[in-house]
Amino acid sequence: xxxxxxDKEIQFLRMLVLTSGAFSRQQFAERLGISVxxxxxxxxxxxxxVSSLHQQLLKEQSRELSETLHYRYYESNDPLLLFLYRAxxxxxxxxxxxxxxxxxxxxxxxxxTELMDMCCGKLSSELPIPDEKTIxxxxxxxxxxxxxxxxxxxxxxxxxxxxxxxxxxxxxERLDLYDFxxxxxxxxxPSVQGYLLRDGIKKQLLRNQLDQQAVxxxxxxxxxxxxxxxxxxxxxxxxxxxxxxxxxxxxFSPKSEKSYSSQNTNPLFERxxxxxVHKTLPLKIVYDHxxxxxxxxxxxxxxxxxxxxxxxxxxxxxxxxxxxxxYEAMATALTAHIRxxxxxxxxxxxxxRARFYNPEGSxxxxxxxxxxxxxxxxxxxxxxxHSFLYEITVNGTTEIKPWLRSFGSSCEVLEPVQLRQxxxxxxxxxxxxxxxx
Amino acid sequence: xxxxxxxxxxxxxxRLEDSxxxxxxxxxxxxxxxxxxxxxxxxxxxxxxxxxLRSALGPDSxxxxxxxxxxxxxxxxxxxxxxxxxxxxxxxxxxxxxRLTCEVKGGRVLSDQSGFPYKLEYSMVKRxxxxxxxxTRHHSFMSTRLKKIRSVEIEPIELxxxxxxxxxxxxxxxxxKTEIVIEIVREYNAELSRILYAFSSFEKNxxxxxxxxxxxxxxxxxxxxxxxxxxxxxxxxxxxxxxxGDYLKRRMLEASTKALERxxxxxxx
Numbered sequence: 001x002x003x004x005x006x007d008k009e010i011q012f013l014r015m016l017v018l019t020s021g022a023f024s025r026q027q028f029a030e031r032l033g034i035s036v037x038x039x040x041x042x043x044x045x046x047x048x049x050v051s052s053l054h055q056q057l058l059k060e061q062s063r064e065l066s067e068t069l070h071y072r073y074y075e076s077n078d079p080l081l082l083f084l085y086r087a088x089x090x091x092x093x094x095x096x097x098x099x100x101x102x103x104x105x106x107x108x109x110x111x112x113t114e115l116m117d118m119c120c121g122k123l124s125s126e127l128p129i130p131d132e133k134t135i136x137x138x139x140x141x142x143x144x145x146x147x148x149x150x151x152x153x154x155x156x157x158x159x160x161x162x163x164x165x166x167x168x169x170x171x172x173e174r175l176d177l178y179d180f181x182x183x184x185x186x187x188x189x190p191s192v193q194g195y196l197l198r199d200g201i202k203k204q205l206l207r208n209q210l211d212q213q214a215v216x217x218x219x220x221x222x223x224x225x226x227x228x229x230x231x232x233x234x235x236x237x238x239x240x241x242x243x244x245x246x247x248x249x250x251x252f253s254p255k256s257e258k259s260y261s262s263q264n265t266n267p268l269f270e271r272x273x274x275x276x277v278h279k280t281l282p283l284k285i286v287y288d289h290x291x292x293x294x295x296x297x298x299x300x301x302x303x304x305x306x307x308x309x310x311x312x313x314x315x316x317x318x319x320x321x322x323x324x325x326x327y328e329a330m331a332t333a334l335t336a337h338i339r340x341x342x343x344x345x346x347x348x349x350x351x352x353r354a355r356f357y358n359p360e361g362s363x364x365x366x367x368x369x370x371x372x373x374x375x376x377x378x379x380x381x382x383x384x385x386h387s388f389l390y391e392i393t394v395n396g397t398t399e400i401k402p403w404l405r406s407f408g409s410s411c412e413v414l415e416p417v418q419l420r421q422x423x424x425x426x427x428x429x430x431x432x433x434x435x436x437x
Numbered sequence: 438x439x440x441x442x443x444x445x446x447x448x449x450x451x452r453l454e455d456s457x458x459x460x461x462x463x464x465x466x467x468x469x470x471x472x473x474x475x476x477x478x479x480x481x482x483x484x485x486x487x488x489x490l491r492s493a494l495g496p497d498s499x500x501x502x503x504x505x506x507x508x509x510x511x512x513x514x515x516x517x518x519x520x521x522x523x524x525x526x527x528x529x530x531x532x533x534x535x536r537l538t539c540e541v542k543g544g545r546v547l548s549d550q551s552g553f554p555y556k557l558e559y560s561m562v563k564r565x566x567x568x569x570x571x572x573t574r575h576h577s578f579m580s581t582r583l584k585k586i587r588s589v590e591i592e593p594i595e596l597x598x599x600x601x602x603x604x605x606x607x608x609x610x611x612x613x614k615t616e617i618v619i620e621i622v623r624e625y626n627a628e629l630s631r632i633l634y635a636f637s638s639f640e641k642n643x644x645x646x647x648x649x650x651x652x653x654x655x656x657x658x659x660x661x662x663x664x665x666x667x668x669x670x671x672x673x674x675x676x677x678x679x680x681x682g683d684y685l686k687r688r689m690l691e692a693s694t695k696a697l698e699r700x701x702x703x704x705x706x
Contacts, residue, residue, distance in 0.1 A: 006441060018633040022643035022652065049447045071640055074610060085440050086447035098444070099452035106458045145444050146463025146497070164493040165466065166459050173486045179526060180481040184472040187517055187559065190502055192440055193468035197461065199450075204459050214530040219558040219569075222638040222665060234506075235440055241505045254630045290510040291634040310630070343509045357699075363542060373512045373564065403510070406672035409695030424700045426674050431693035433678045437686045 006087060007313040008034065010229050012042050013081055014310060016066055017226045049087050071225065077186070077216055079195045081228055093127045094138075101138055102147060102161060109151045109158035112136060166201070171208060178205060179218070186220045189287055192231045224292025230309040234285060237296060240317045241282050244327045249315040250275040254308050275313065280305050281322060283334050288343050290403070295344050299330045304337060306344050340395045342376065342403070347396035352378075353415040354404055357387045367410045374403065389414075397422075438464055466497040474499070480518040512564050519566045519583040522557060529554045534594030535570070540585045551592055552579070553602045561638075562665060571602050578609045613659045617666060618681035621652040625676040632676055635669055653680070667692075 011032055023031065029039035047065055069080055090098075097119060104110060104118050112135055120129050130138075139159055142148045151158040169177060178201045185194030205215050240247045252275045280298040287294055294309035337346045358365050371380070371390055378392030394400050397419045404411050405426065413420045443449070444462060453460055472478070473494070478487060528535055538548045553571040558580070560567065566583040621632055629652065633643070636654050644653045654677075656666060667688055670677055679685045 018630065018637060019643045019645070020641065022645040027645070027647075052447045052451050073640055083447065086445050086450060088441045088443050088446050090443045090446040090449065092448075094443070095446060095448045095452070099449045099456070099458075102453060102460055103456040103458045106456070142444070145438055145442060146466060147444060147460055161458070161460065163459050163461060165461055165469075165490070168489045168493050169486065173482075173489070175527075175530075176482050176486055176523065177490070179522065180472070180478065181469065183477075183481070183517065183522075183559070184475070187514075187561070188472065188475070189506070189508070190468070190500075193465045194472070196445065197465040197469060200459055200461055200465075203454055207457060214532075217526040217529040217557050219556050221558055221560045221562070221662075223561045224634075224638050226637050232440060238502060238505055239439075242501070284505055284507055286507045286509055288509050289512065291631065292637060293631075293634055338507070341509065369563075373515070374510070376510065402672045402674065405674050406668045408667075408671050408692035409699055412696075412699045420700070424697065424702055427693045427696045427700070428702070429675050430689065431697065433675075434686050434690035434693065437683075437690045 005314065006084065006232060008032075008038070008042055009046060009084055009087060010232055011313070012039075012046070013069075013084060014226065014229050016069060017071075017081070017229075020070065021066055046083075046087070049083050053083055053086060073219065073221075077182075077219060079185075079191075079198075079228060080225060082192070082195050082199065084229065084232070085192055085196065093123075093130075096123055096127060097130055097134075098138060098142070101135070102142065105148055105159055105161045106163075109160035111156040111158055112139065113156065115139075115159075166204060174201065174204065177201060178215070182218055186218070186223060189227070190231050190234060192228050195228065227287075227292045227294070230294040233296075233309050233312055233315065234294065236315055236317070237282050237285055241284075243317070244281075244321040244324065246279055246281045246318040246320075246322075247315050248277060248279045248318060249312045251278045251307060252311040252313065254311050275311075278305075278307070279318070280307075281327075281330070283327075283331050284338075285309075286338075286344055290343070297334055297338070297344065299334070304334055304346055306346075338395075340393055342394045342399035345395040345399050347398075349393050349395055350397060350416055351391060351393045352397060352400060352404075352413070352419065353389065353391050355387050355389055355412045355414060356407065357410045357412070358385075359410070367407065370407075438462070440464070463497060466494055467500050470494045470497050471500040471502070475517070477518040480520060481523075512562070515564050516566060516584070517564075521568075521583045521586060521589065522566065524589060525554055525557060525568060525583075528589070528591065529556065532594075532596070532599050534573070534592040536590045536592045537570070537581070538587045539581050540587065546587065550574070553594060553599065555603075555606055557583075571606055573602075576605070578606055610659065613661075614657055615660055615663070615682070617656045617658070617663070617679060617685055619654045619656065619670065620678045620680045621654065622676055622678055623649070623651050626650065626652070628676060632673060635673055639666070655681075 015028065015032060025036060025039060029036045032039070034042075043065055050065070071080060100119055100122050101115055104115060110118070112132060116130070116132060116135050119135065123129065139148065143150065143159070146162060148159050149162045151160060166174065178198065181194055181198045181201060185191045185198055188194075202215055237247065278300070280300040282296055282298045284297045285294065286297060296307040296309055296312065298305045298307070338344060340349050356367050356371055359367055368380075368388060375390060375392065378390055380388050381391045382389040392400070397416065401419065401422070404413060405423065413423050442462070444460075469490075473487070473490060482490070535552055535554050537550045537552055538546065539550070540546050551573045553573065555569045555571060558567045558569050559565070567580050568583060568586065570579050570581065571577075572579050619636075621629065625632065633654070636656060640657045642655045644655070645651075646653070658666060663685060667685060670679060670685070670689065671692060679689060
């Protein structure tokens, strides 16, 4: 079977989440660079996955996918987009067989023959009866994925589910485990495996008569929930890094990107593929907490290359690997280059000095608290009753600028002079936006 | 093994759910084992539970993600867990009332406040936990930092009262909701993706006006979260303009005017 790619689904879901409701079917398809027919097919497929996972949605099938995936803060903290990772297609017969096998090994350790007999008795009658070879290969797969394990002892071997993790805990301890997984999956990265685990434990808790409200006591405010879409690439890239291998992919630069190209060109012309094939040696992955976005930093023909993860499609790992010394040298050089990057800028280091003003008439100094919390490796070098001086060396000023600006009039950039001038110009323009208020 | 394994297939998962089977893969166990290395694990479990988990995960491997993954612009992680999370989440689960003693502004201590715990909320911005609760005497919806709570005791509450309180909270949250409309300044349409990412943590809708080639983002949020939205708007600078929401417009005018004064620019106001 051809290797299944989820690029289309990922692009689609990202666009759906980001532009929620902005586009018609036609516009949406055009922006993704696919036909309306493919668009409809993708939607149908995703709907199928969503509805089989969330039984309650079956009652409201008519609800649009975009509506179903609409983020509602107080409603539930289930990761909305997790179903993407449930989308791998499996033949009906294989799906039935695998779930039967796992369920059978849930209560007891069984041999291949016993499992065969069980399958013959329980599989739907219209499905072919599996032979021993099939069962053996299923067991091998389940063993490799760590779902089951072989019991020690003489032949014939017995297999049982590997669920000690849950089995060894009391109900109360399971609750602690669920909470820990929930907190860590939401506050740390990567998250997808954590969310998958959370889902499993949650179902166990619900089975013990806990209601939805009881299982979801936590909320995470202003959390980039769509960041898990790019974790699909993350693990492929980590694999390539571990193996010191290059990857090849079709890249859509987000700036000129087809998915977000403006509407004023001829739509027919727009359907031309705008992506370019890149071959590059991945070195590091960067997650930017400011926007909730991922980057790939790599080595290409021109030296250090930076890619936005969202623009990467059709990624393939090359066969040949580079030698350890070469890889080490590149990775070390890159690490040195980005040491002073606010995000990923590898430009010339400059020292930024800014004066922050303490809030007037407020007993908590939220300005200082935020600078300490978010100011990365910068330092407060001087302080008086009304203000304090913050200093940081960063590569270029482009990436730190929005953060400084976000403090509004509580922040005055002193140096470099050019950044100070830019800030003044921007505040003037911003003032003009609101002059009529 | 990758994230798109057939073992995670939706049909297999829902069949297992029907048969009541708990299935866990080595991917998930490796993730958990890695997370258990975080110092907060000690606050999340009793020593005994932690031992059990570590021994159940003994043969599993740890993820090496952190070697190759760099997090940038990350806020200092000052609090991931808080000792009160465990008892409070159980009070929430059992729908029990509580009596709280907590510190309020000015260092004053309020003792024995009767209330109903609603949810525990983690602020990704402040990196701190809050208890959202209903103050039974004052009939108000409160948000209190866990670190300001000195003691929590259980207090009996009627089931019927709980239902009423939950309904009241819903109404309060509904009433506090406001909608702000932000326009993406057309010259910056090429940066649409970045701008929308910045708003992706909000409840929002986007509208696209084909004839003007302009995007409008309607953000729906609670009144007291407007400060955070404002910081995002200032963060994005010239790229966005508030077009509906008088309070935010006024605040943006004020911020720009005051900022220019700081820089010694005569604003003529």
